[in-house]
Amino acid sequence: MLKTDYRLSTITERAVRPARIALICDFVEENWPSMDLVADMLFQHLQRHHEADLEVTRVCPPMRRRFAGSPTLGVAPAFHNLDRLANRFFDYPRHLRDLRSNVDLFHIVDHSYSQLVRCLPAERTVVNCHDLDTFRCLLDPAREKRPAWFRAMTSRILKGFTQAGHVITGSAVVRDEIISHGLLPPERITVIPNGVHPSCSPDRDSVADDELARLLPPDSGSAFWLLNVGSTIRRKRLDILLRVLAAVRQDLPGVRLMRVGGALTPEHLRLAEELNIQDAIVELGSITRAMLGAAYRRADLLVHTAEAEGFGLPLIESMACGCRVVASDIAVLRDISGPGATYCSLDDIPGWRATVVRMLCDRFERSGAFEQDRKQALAHAARFSWTETTRRTAGIYQQVLHSATHQ
Numbered sequence: 001m002l003k004t005d006y007r008l009s010t011i012t013e014r015a016v017r018p019a020r021i022a023l024i025c026d027f028v029e030e031n032w033p034s035m036d037l038v039a040d041m042l043f044q045h046l047q048r049h050h051e052a053d054l055e056v057t058r059v060c061p062p063m064r065r066r067f068a069g070s071p072t073l074g075v076a077p078a079f080h081n082l083d084r085l086a087n088r089f090f091d092y093p094r095h096l097r098d099l100r101s102n103v104d105l106f107h108i109v110d111h112s113y114s115q116l117v118r119c120l121p122a123e124r125t126v127v128n129c130h131d132l133d134t135f136r137c138l139l140d141p142a143r144e145k146r147p148a149w150f151r152a153m154t155s156r157i158l159k160g161f162t163q164a165g166h167v168i169t170g171s172a173v174v175r176d177e178i179i180s181h182g183l184l185p186p187e188r189i190t191v192i193p194n195g196v197h198p199s200c201s202p203d204r205d206s207v208a209d210d211e212l213a214r215l216l217p218p219d220s221g222s223a224f225w226l227l228n229v230g231s232t233i234r235r236k237r238l239d240i241l242l243r244v245l246a247a248v249r250q251d252l253p254g255v256r257l258m259r260v261g262g263a264l265t266p267e268h269l270r271l272a273e274e275l276n277i278q279d280a281i282v283e284l285g286s287i288t289r290a291m292l293g294a295a296y297r298r299a300d301l302l303v304h305t306a307e308a309e310g311f312g313l314p315l316i317e318s319m320a321c322g323c324r325v326v327a328s329d330i331a332v333l334r335d336i337s338g339p340g341a342t343y344c345s346l347d348d349i350p351g352w353r354a355t356v357v358r359m360l361c362d363r364f365e366r367s368g369a370f371e372q373d374r375k376q377a378l379a380h381a382a383r384f385s386w387t388e389t390t391r392r393t394a395g396i397y398q399q400v401l402h403s404a405t406h407q
Contacts, residue, residue: 018055019401021046022103024096026110027087029063033261033286034313038128039109041195045390054394057103061095063087085153093119105397108164117160123404126396127164131310132177133235135161139181158183165400168192168393170311173332190396193336194313195386199293202322202378208290212298216258216282224255224360227299227323229292229314230306232262237328239271240305240346246275247353252360256280257303258295260287296321300363301356304328307346312336316384319377324363324370326355340380342373 023046025039026032039058046056066086067079096106096119106120111129132139135158137146146154161167167189169175175189199205217223226245230236241257248255263283264272272278284295296302302318304327315325315337327333329343342359344352362370 018051018053019397020102020104021054021056021397022096022099022106023056023058024106024108024113024116025058025060026113027063027084027092028060030084031286032110034130035110037197037289037313038130038194041197041386042107042109042390042393045386046394049387049390050394054397059096059099061092064091088113089115089153089156092116096120105401107393107397111161111167112157114161114164115157115159117164118156121404122160122163123165124400125164126166126168126400127161129161129167129169129174129178129310131174131308132181133308133310134158164188165404166190166396168396170194171332171335173335174310190392192389192392192396193384194311194316195389196317196320196381196384197289197293197386199289200296200317200320200381201293202297202320204297205290205294208288208294209297212284212291212294215284216298217256224252224301224363225258225299226255226356227258227260227295227302227318228304229260229295229302229318230262230304232265232268235306235308237305237307237346238264238268240328240349240352241303242268242271242275242277243349244303244305244352244356245280246277247349248356248360249277249280251353251357255360256282258299259283260285260292260295292317293321296323299323301326301359303352303356304333305346305352306330306333309333315341316381320381320384322374322378324359324373324377326352326359338380340377 023039023043026035043056043058046054063083064087065083067082093116096116104124106125108114108116108125108127111127112134114127117125135154136144137151138154138158162183167184169189169191170193172191175191178184178189179186228241232238245257257280259281263285272281296318302314302323302325304312304315304325306328309330309332312333315327315333318325319340325337325341327337327341327343328346334343342355344355
């Protein structure tokens with residue numbers, strides 16, 4: 001039973017000290033930019049705006065290398081994955097046990113680390129759930145078949161997730177999915193959308209914009225640029241993105257694609273060659289936040305072809321830079337992007353082609369439709385603020401601590 005009083009604005013008990021919060025982050029070595037971004041923004045804004053009430057510590061131990069890179073085992077991906085498992089399930093829990101007595105509330109930023117709830121006071125642990133993909137092999141085994149050992153590992157993560165004192169989701173769609181599977185009751189879930197990074201603005205950043213220009217082909221000043229941001233995992237459906245690019249180039253041969261994020265897979269590269277569009281793609285890889293803002297500003301259109309998402313942060317960031325968006329017509333993207341984006345059925349390549357060509361022509365002519373879309377996108381993106389996200393998250397801390405105090 002928690003017996004300490006905390007300096008939180010709506011708790012009436014005697015104030016003694018700020019609540020000590022441990023923000024539990026992903027291993028940096030796993031290289032999940034979206035998870036790192038959420039952790040960075042929460043940490044910065046909690047420190048900046050809530051220091052009187054919260055004493056926040058960022059927990060991010062280094063990954064211990066047992067297998068990958070060893071003289072005898074080498075650097076095969078399988079050994080890297082063994083290191084990930086050993087660190088997630090053995091080293092991280094051991095690290096957190098040393099903190100238990102000095103922390104009032106734990107906040108796990110990435111739901112795929114929910115196995116950690118099992119070594120923490122669950123009633124004082126908050127988890128951010130970005131989507132349910134981690135648990136798909138258990139929730140929908142016919143759709144995602146996995147070996148028994150993988151299901152057992154996932155079951156351990158899911159058990160921790162369901163024990164958390166409170167879960168935060170970025171969208172109502174993810175919340176409703178959690179409830180429909182019976183994982184948590186509604187009162188233990190709160191929807192708090194992510195915010196927009198300050199680098200995402202329609203205002204020119206001369207250094208970043210010029211640096212991006214140097215990475216693009218020298219003859220690209222008058223070309224139309226499509227932009228796609230994110231990983232290359234299957235649900236992003238980059239195969240559809242490539243087919244859309246090929247279809248659009250039949251009408252507008254000068255259209256090119258900027259890709260930010262993971263490198264295209266060999267399968268993607270083979271498809272690009274089959275479609276004869278390999279020379280129309282510029283892979284920028286992992287770039288700085290400032291340069292990502294520059295890419296949003298330089299692009300004529302963000303094209304997002306995912307078949308499943310938890311939030312769709314690139315759409316909101318793109319809008320905040322004044323770049324229009326065309327995205328797959330799935331519930332979560334409509335929930336987050338609303339009227340700020342245009343939507344196409346995932347398997348309707350002719351529909352994508354017509355929509356993208358029309359929107360690019362509107363851009364070229366700077367038509368009334370273009371200006372209206374741009375204003376609507378900017379207005380919609382303005383609703384997403386990390387300051388507001390963090391304010392509401394601090395409110396969840398208050399709620400969870402209050403409940404734990406009175407158990």
